[in-house]
Amino acid sequence: MTAPNPRDSVETVFDRRAATYSNHTWHVRYAERLVALAAPMAGMRILDAATGTGLAAIAAARATGPTGHVVGVDVSAGMLTRARQAVDAAGLLTIELVRADATTLPQFADGSFDLVLCSAGLLYLPVQAALREWRRLLRPGGQIGFSTMAAGFPVAARLFRNHARRHGLALTDPASALGTQARCRQALRDAGFTSAKQVGETIRFSSRDLEHAWEAHTRGPHHDAIATLSAEQAETFRRDYTDALADRLRTDADRLLTAEVIYAFGER
Numbered sequence: 001m002t003a004p005n006p007r008d009s010v011e012t013v014f015d016r017r018a019a020t021y022s023n024h025t026w027h028v029r030y031a032e033r034l035v036a037l038a039a040p041m042a043g044m045r046i047l048d049a050a051t052g053t054g055l056a057a058i059a060a061a062r063a064t065g066p067t068g069h070v071v072g073v074d075v076s077a078g079m080l081t082r083a084r085q086a087v088d089a090a091g092l093l094t095i096e097l098v099r100a101d102a103t104t105l106p107q108f109a110d111g112s113f114d115l116v117l118c119s120a121g122l123l124y125l126p127v128q129a130a131l132r133e134w135r136r137l138l139r140p141g142g143q144i145g146f147s148t149m150a151a152g153f154p155v156a157a158r159l160f161r162n163h164a165r166r167h168g169l170a171l172t173d174p175a176s177a178l179g180t181q182a183r184c185r186q187a188l189r190d191a192g193f194t195s196a197k198q199v200g201e202t203i204r205f206s207s208r209d210l211e212h213a214w215e216a217h218t219r220g221p222h223h224d225a226i227a228t229l230s231a232e233q234a235e236t237f238r239r240d241y242t243d244a245l246a247d248r249l250r251t252d253a254d255r256l257l258t259a260e261v262i263y264a265f266g267e268r
């Protein structure tokens with residue numbers, strides 16, 4: 001029986017996911033797309049906040065070349081170990097990896113960076129505290145770019161919340177806070193940025209990406225209410241949800257495996 005354990009910290013969650021994280025090609029495409037849209041130039045100093053396995057940091061280091069400098073920051077030692085292996089395998093000498101909370105980086109002086117990137121990370125961070133710290137770290141005129149799922153995506157997570165309701169749990173959509181272009185723009189303005197471009201696109205998952213959907217939803221940091229279920233209730237919920245997911249995969253794979261995403265940019 002799989003009893004949920006919502007008390008895992010975000011570090012534990014990502015330490016556990018580290019070994020297979022970069023095997024999910026949508027993670028790679030999502031991070032590289034943010035970097036492509038940010039279009040970093042040679043020689044830039046870049047902070048990759050919540051760098052994970054270093055996907056955006058590596059793409060940024062390739063773009064900025066030997067005169068650039070990229071700092072990747074993450075709280076998960078497991079993700080950073082994978083990042084270190086990928087950076088070494090790519091032979092990139094301009095990436096520094098730092099284990100730290102990306103919302104509090106006193107080791108870096110004001111104006112230390114030309115560009116701050118955060119790919120798929122703000123979902124786990126206090127948004128305003130993070131954006132304000134990154135604004136401090138940017139030089140005047142420096143750019144910020146982050147990515148986020150649109151509200152209601154991924155569809156598998158929406159299905160999970162719908163099933164949770166049937167089991168008496170009212171779960172909120174963690175993507176909703178930044179889930180529209182208007183909300184991204186407003187969050188940037190609230191933190192003191194001038195909002196620049198916003199790009200809405202879709203991203204495609206593979207059915208393999210859903211294999212650990214139950215664990216991802218129940219052990220992640222967003223749905224503490226799962227802890228109120230007994231082991232038996234959780235098991236019934238798990239069976240209902242995984243059956244519904246398999247059914248949706250058979251009947252409506254296209255919609256299930258496509259997510260709307262937002263890439264948002266601002267200027268200090």
Ligand SMILES: C[S@@+](CC[C@H](N)C(=O)[O-])C[C@H]1O[C@@H](n2cnc3c(N)ncnc32)[C@H](O)[C@@H]1O
Pocket residue numbers: 010011014027030031049050051052053054055056073074075076079100101102103118119120121124125
């Ligand atoms: C979904 S992953 C994204 C990783 C990477 N940016 C990418 O695009 O593949 C979220 C990352 O945020 C990190 N994280 C969560 N809270 C953090 C914090 N307060 N400071 C730094 N990293 C954090 C996690 O450890 C995890 O590696």
